[in-house]
Structure formats: structure tokens, C-alpha cells
Amino acid sequence: MARVLSCIQPTGDVHLGNYLGALRNWVAGQHENDAFHGIVDLHALTVIDQPGVVGKSTIELAAMLFAVGLDPDIATIFVQSHVTEHSQLGWIMECQVSFGELGRMTQFKDKSAKREADFLSAGLFTYPALMAADILLYDTDEVPVGEDQRQHLEITRDIAMRFNHRFGETFVIPKAVMPKAGARVMDLQDPTSKMSKTGDTDAGLISMLDDPAAIVKKFKRAVTDGDSEVRFDRATKPGVSNLLEILAACTGETPEALAAKYTQYGPLKADTGEAVVELLRPIQARYHELMADRAELQSLLRKGAQKARVVAAVTLARAQTHLGLVPA
Ligand code: ATP
Ligand code: LTN
Numbered sequence: 001m002a003r004v005l006s007c008i009q010p011t012g013d014v015h016l017g018n019y020l021g022a023l024r025n026w027v028a029g030q031h032e033n034d035a036f037h038g039i040v041d042l043h044a045l046t047v048i049d050q051p052g053v054v055g056k057s058t059i060e061l062a063a064m065l066f067a068v069g070l071d072p073d074i075a076t077i078f079v080q081s082h083v084t085e086h087s088q089l090g091w092i093m094e095c096q097v098s099f100g101e102l103g104r105m106t107q108f109k110d111k112s113a114k115r116e117a118d119f120l121s122a123g124l125f126t127y128p129a130l131m132a133a134d135i136l137l138y139d140t141d142e143v144p145v146g147e148d149q150r151q152h153l154e155i156t157r158d159i160a161m162r163f164n165h166r167f168g169e170t171f172v173i174p175k176a177v178m179p180k181a182g183a184r185v186m187d188l189q190d191p192t193s194k195m196s197k198t199g200d201t202d203a204g205l206i207s208m209l210d211d212p213a214a215i216v217k218k219f220k221r222a223v224t225d226g227d228s229e230v231r232f233d234r235a236t237k238p239g240v241s242n243l244l245e246i247l248a249a250c251t252g253e254t255p256e257a258l259a260a261k262y263t264q265y266g267p268l269k270a271d272t273g274e275a276v277v278e279l280l281r282p283i284q285a286r287y288h289e290l291m292a293d294r295a296e297l298q299s300l301l302r303k304g305a306q307k308a309r310v311v312a313a314v315t316l317a318r319a320q321t322h323l324g325l326v327p328a
Contacts, residue, residue, distance in 0.1 A: 004034065004143070005038070005142075008061065012197040014064045015208060016276065019068060029144075040134065046127055077301070077304040078308040082302075086130065096159050101158070108124060138312065142177045143176055161173060163319070171315070185242070188221070209287065216277065225239050243272045246272055
């Protein structure tokens with residue numbers, strides 16, 4: 001069974017795009033692989049400067065991960081800061097990567113340019129070293145990542161090979177794998193851009209916690225296309241195709257087959273809204289149950305951290321030994 005690790009930052013609300021594009025695959029994948037999923041709160045600190053914000057998002061994200069069906073008895077779900085080995089190996093990784101390599105990371109270049117006059121933390125620059133630690137600690141075979149994270153995976157591999165070369169075989173060299181094609185969910189108001197936390201409009205975004213009335217309304221107001229033909233064609237009919245793809249993700253049918261069932265936009269919008277309401281109903285119920293029982297949530301996270309630490313501690317000790325640090 002391959003060891004697969006994928007992590008998510010606790011920044012903002014989880015939306016329908018995150019669920020259909022990523023989290024749903026995690027839930028399916030836990031039965032096929034030895035799955036580890038971290039809520040990487042230390043990474044979120046690189047851009048946060050107010051107390052409590054990361055903690056609140058961490059709890060909410062944890063509740064959402066369990067609510068969508070990640071099973072703490074099957075997969076290992078943990079909070080990064082609960083497993084102190086991440087920080088410890090993170091520092092060691094910082095000493096294995098060069099200033100020049102970090103400076104070439106496109107995510108750093110983009111994010112630092114966007115922050116302009118804002119406080120630019122050194123953590124934003126050294127971020128890839130911590131991410132390398134996240135991955136290498138678990139002897140990870142595969143990391144499902146989208147295009148935007150490929151470069152981070154490459155640098156992780158480079159660091160691991162360099163360490164193994166300098167200090168002897170220590171780390172498993174991880175592979176980036178394309179995540180199983182999940183749905184790509186577009187903004188309901190701007191169907192040529194992906195649905196995103198940082199998108200412009202709230203009306204175009206379905207949060208996992210939106211109430212049924214809001215969901216139905218957002219779908220009713222979804223931007224469609226000039227003519228009135230229902231056809232699945234991403235290029236010329238992005239709005240209608242997005243609705244068809246979302247409905248397909250909810251029902252298990254294909255977007256093409258669904259297109260044949262509709263002649264008008266109105267019923268398609270109404271049915272898609274209803275299907276999403278029904279898809280999210282049990283998830284929301286479970287989410288609210290978990291959020292109302294913090295003790296249970298804490299105990300699930302504690303269990304995850306314990307399972308994670310068993311693996312992480314062995315890898316950290318191996319790295320320290322190979323470095324020749326004096327045992328404590
Ligand atoms: P941001 O708005 O800050 O870019 P995001 O909403 O894109 O954030 P991420 O935290 O970058 O979300 O991504 C978490 C996971 O959700 C990733 O695996 C990503 O591929 C997936 N994902 C995000 N948005 C979509 C979308 N619209 N459709 C499908 N998958 C998505
Ligand atoms: N950089 C990733 C989040 C992340 C991650 C990881 C993903 C941190 N550590 C380890 C996979 C494996 C992001 O911004 N989406």
C-alpha cells in the first residue's frame with residue numbers, strides 16, 4: 001500500500017470547489033492507500049498576524065474533514081503544530097536548501113509581490129523547507145498535488161536526495177502524482193475563473209456551510225450563456241457547462257447525458273441547486289454536531305497526532321543520527 005500524504009492550509013472557509021475537486025478524492029483514497037492528511041497551521045502563520053485566527057480555522061477545517069467522511073480510524077488526520085517533529089525537521093531542511101533555490105520559487109515571488117508594502121515574513125521565504133519536512137517525515141511515496149505545487153515537490157525531492165547523498169540513506173524520495181481528476185468547479189458569477197476563496201464575489205462561491213436557501217438562490221442567479229440551448233461545451237458555454245458538471249458530480253451521471261435532459265436553463269439551475277443542497281445536507285449536519293462537541297473533536301485530533309508522531313519521530317531520529325548530532 002502506498003503511503004500518500006496531502007496537506008491543506010487552514011485559511012478561510014472550505015468551498016464546493018475544494019470538496020468536489022480535492023476532499024472527496026481524499027475520502028475515496030483512504031481506502032486504497034495509507035493516507036496521511038495534515039492541517040498545516042504552521043504554514044498558515046506565514047501570512048497571519050492576528051491572534052486566534054489560525055486556531056479557529058484549524059478547528060473548523062478539522063470538523064469539515066471529518067464531516068466529509070475522512071475516518072480517523074482509517075486515515076491519519078493531524079494538525080501540523082501538534083506533531084513537533086515538523087518544526088524540528090523543518091529547521092534541518094532549511095539548512096539543506098540554498099538561499100538561491102528558495103529565491104527561485106514562483107509561489108514566493110508571486111506572494112511576496114502581492115504583499116507589496118505588507119509585512120513580508122521570512123517564513124514565507126523558507127516555506128518550502130517546512131513543506132519538505134511535512135512530506136519526508138512520513139516516508140511518503142506519493143503526494144497528489146496540482147500544478148501550482150509541482151515546484152514545491154521538486155525542491156522536496158532535491159533536498160531529500162542532497163541529504164541522502166551527504167549523510168547517507170535517510171529519506172524516501174517522494175513522487176508527485178496528479179490527483180484523480182475531480183471536478184473543476186468554476187465561479188458561478190464568472191464561470192471562466194475557478195471557484196476560489198479569494199475570488200471577487202460571494203455570490204459566485206458556494207461555501208460548504210451555506211444554508212439551503214442561499215445555495216438555491218446562488219444557483220438561480222448563476223451566470224449562463226447568451227443563447228438558450230443546454231449543451232456541454234466548456235469553451236463556448238462555460239456557465240451552463242459548469243452547472244452540468246456540478247450536477248454530474250452530485251448525481252454520478254455524465255454532464256453530456258444530463259444536458260440531453262434539459263431544454264431550458266431554469267430547471268437546470270433549480271435541479272443543480274437542489275442536488276447541491278442534498279449533497280451538503282448530511283455533511284453540514286455532521287459538521288455542526290462535531291463543532292458542538294469540542295471535546296470529541298479534540299480527542300479525534302489527539303488520536304491523529306499520536307498516530308502521526310509514531311512515524312514522524314522515527315524519521316526525525318534517523319535524520320539526527322545520520323547528521324551526527326549528540327543524542328539527548
Ligand atoms: P485560494 O482561493 O486561496 O486560491 P483555493 O480555494 O483555491 O484557495 P486551495 O487551498 O488552494 O483552495 O486548495 C485546496 C484544494 O482544493 C486543492 O487540492 C485544489 O486543487 C482544490 N481546489 C480549489 N479550488 C478548486 C476548484 N474551484 N475546483 C476544483 N478543485 C479546487
Ligand atoms: N503548500 C501547500 C500546502 C502544503 C502541502 C504540504 C501539500 C503544505 N505542506 C505537504 C502537500 C504536502 C498548498 O499551499 N496547497
